[in-house]
Amino acid sequence: MNAREKEQYLREYYVLKGKGKPFFPYTIFKDGAMATLVLVVIIAMTILFGAELGPKADPTTTTYTPRPGWYFFFLFELLRVVKPPALVFIATVGIPTLCLVLLILLPFFDRNPERHPLRRPIATLAGILTIGAMAYLTVEGAVAGSPTEIDMKVSPTLEPGKAVAASSGCLGCHKIGENGNSGPGPPLTKVGARLPKQAIARTLLNPTPPMPSFSRLKQRNPKEFTELVTFLSSLR
Amino acid sequence: MKLLPGPLRRRRGAAAEDGRPAGAPVDGDLRRGNGALVQDREEEAERRRRREAAVEVPISVAAWVDERTGSGPFLRGLLYRKVPPSNWFYTLGSATMFAFLSQAVTGVFLAMYYRPSATEAYTSVQHITNDVFLGQFVRGMHKWGATVMMILIFLHMGRTFFFGAYKYPRELNWIIGVVLLVLTMVMGLTGYLLPFDMRSFWATVVAVNLNSSGPIIGPYLADFLRGGAEFTSVTISRFYAIHMLLVPGLMAALIGAHLYLVIKLGVTAPPWMKAEKARELAKEEI
Numbered sequence: 001m002n003a004r005e006k007e008q009y010l011r012e013y014y015v016l017k018g019k020g021k022p023f024f025p026y027t028i029f030k031d032g033a034m035a036t037l038v039l040v041v042i043i044a045m046t047i048l049f050g051a052e053l054g055p056k057a058d059p060t061t062t063t064y065t066p067r068p069g070w071y072f073f074f075l076f077e078l079l080r081v082v083k084p085p086a087l088v089f090i091a092t093v094g095i096p097t098l099c100l101v102l103l104i105l106l107p108f109f110d111r112n113p114e115r116h117p118l119r120r121p122i123a124t125l126a127g128i129l130t131i132g133a134m135a136y137l138t139v140e141g142a143v144a145g146s147p148t149e150i151d152m153k154v155s156p157t158l159e160p161g162k163a164v165a166a167s168s169g170c171l172g173c174h175k176i177g178e179n180g181n182s183g184p185g186p187p188l189t190k191v192g193a194r195l196p197k198q199a200i201a202r203t204l205l206n207p208t209p210p211m212p213s214f215s216r217l218k219q220r221n222p223k224e225f226t227e228l229v230t231f232l233s234s235l236r
Numbered sequence: 237m238k239l240l241p242g243p244l245r246r247r248r249g250a251a252a253e254d255g256r257p258a259g260a261p262v263d264g265d266l267r268r269g270n271g272a273l274v275q276d277r278e279e280e281a282e283r284r285r286r287r288e289a290a291v292e293v294p295i296s297v298a299a300w301v302d303e304r305t306g307s308g309p310f311l312r313g314l315l316y317r318k319v320p321p322s323n324w325f326y327t328l329g330s331a332t333m334f335a336f337l338s339q340a341v342t343g344v345f346l347a348m349y350y351r352p353s354a355t356e357a358y359t360s361v362q363h364i365t366n367d368v369f370l371g372q373f374v375r376g377m378h379k380w381g382a383t384v385m386m387i388l389i390f391l392h393m394g395r396t397f398f399f400g401a402y403k404y405p406r407e408l409n410w411i412i413g414v415v416l417l418v419l420t421m422v423m424g425l426t427g428y429l430l431p432f433d434m435r436s437f438w439a440t441v442v443a444v445n446l447n448s449s450g451p452i453i454g455p456y457l458a459d460f461l462r463g464g465a466e467f468t469s470v471t472i473s474r475f476y477a478i479h480m481l482l483v484p485g486l487m488a489a490l491i492g493a494h495l496y497l498v499i500k501l502g503v504t505a506p507p508w509m510k511a512e513k514a515r516e517l518a519k520e521e522i
């Protein structure tokens with residue numbers, strides 16, 4: 001906006017403000033009504049949904065479901081969309097940081113003096129698309145479960161390993177056969193063909209983020225760890 | 237005595253002169269004769285005076301405060317300033333603030349019972365949920381209040397975006413708003429760990445690992461959050477301090493700045509509203 005547009009805006013605003021009503025009691029009343037509604041909604045949700053507490057956190061176990069609060073689903077889901085490991089940091093840090101910078105700088109690159117949403121179609125469209133994308137990612141993140149079953153026929157010697165894999169939350173990030181989510185980790189259906197047994201074990205002990213390390217499983221329960229690695233290396 | 241406003245002082249004196257026994261007949265009782273009637277009238281007037289004096293009390297308290305702080309003109313300006321014709325979308329900001337206040341109040345009560353250590357966190361939350369009077373209710377309100385606040389802050393941001401309220405002269409308020417949004421998300425992240433059940437623990441492990449994948453500062457940030465290379469009691473107390481001291485303090489200060497600017501600049505009028513006269517004036521003068 002140039003000086004003339006600024007001046008014009010301020011004048012127009014001055015007139016509109018003069019046409020308004022005093023903050024007290026009109027605005028206060030509306031805000032108060034809204035605050036009451038907010039309180040009622042919070043209490044209603046509390047009564048309807050309660051506040052459950054899951055089982056106590058056990059850092060030495062691996063049966064967990066890594067699920068963030070719903071308002072982080074869209075970030076978590078972004079991870080699934082970006083697959084190649086070399087690009088993971090783009091999803092984890094790159095895109096959110098970029099979006100944040102764009103958001104902060106918005107008033108500086110959108111210098112159009114027009115304010116009506118229909119008369120600045122690009123901004124309005126960008127806003128709607130952003131909301132749509134975030135809603136889509138959030139819904140996708142909400143439906144993507146963290147299943148704990150692997151429906152795969154394996155020889156009985158591999159069954160224990162399969163059970164460990166199923167209960168260790170790998171499916172939250174990997175696809176194994178028909179189960180699991182296709183991302184953020186690569187599918188493990190044929191991991192045995194890709195990686196030797198030693199490499200799989202190494203990945204489990206020293207993974208690249210965001211995959212958590214399973215070194216505790218090895219310390220606490222070396223048998224289960226070996227079964228898990230044996231099962232994985234049998235997948236070809 | 238001097239502290240009392242004028243009318244009350246007068247009242248006290250009158251009460252002292254009035255020597256009638258308590259419980260005497262009050263209303264116009266003809267058998268008591270003319271004198272009694274006059275007395276009744278006086279009492280009626282007295283009662284009216286008292287009522288008026290009671291109405292005056294808040295006014296004179298306000299005057300007392302104003303005399304000592306000089307806040308009168310400021311408060312008048314605050315309360316009676318004109319607000320352009322608005323609609324219900326304009327209540328989303330104050331609704332967000334209300335949700336924040338609700339979180340602060342319920343958070344204080346939770347803090348009375350919560351113990352931030354790896355061994356005690358879970359049991360203390362269990363204690364809040366199962367034993368403390370209304371504990372589960374307050375915990376539920378804090379939990380669902382977070383969800384509601386998150387929704388409200390996004391709606392409020394959407395309103396200011398679509399109404400073009402981030403433009404001149406309110407750019408700075410938009411920037412403060414974005415910082416508030418980030419801080420609100422930090423609250424969500426740090427609070428999620430505190431109950432220390434399975435889901436919260438492992439979600440936070442993954443979240444912190446995500447941080448560590450960032451370039452350059454990522455690993456340091458993750459180490460800072462964890463308070464070392466592993467999740468320990470230090471991690472919990474660190475998250476707790478961030479969640480209940482650092483970030484809420486910052487947010488309160490920033491909300492103050494945000495509101496100061498809202499009052500100083502005034503809220504926008506809805507963008508479809510036009511001041512025709514101003515348009516013509518502006519045209520004439522240029």
Ligand code: HEM
Pocket residue numbers: 325326327328329330331332333334336389392393396401402406409410411412413414416417420491494495498502503504505
């Ligand atoms: C803790 C979070 C926040 C609180 C308590 C808050 C509170 C408020 C309040 C009470 C108003 C007055 C007008 C209205 O209610 O619409 C306002 C205006 C405003 N807010 Fe926020 N806000 C918050 C977050 C944000 C965010 C995330 C943004 C955007 C990034 C933002 C940008 C603005 C702008 C630009 C205005 C001026 C709107 C106008 O003049 O029409 N705020 N805020």
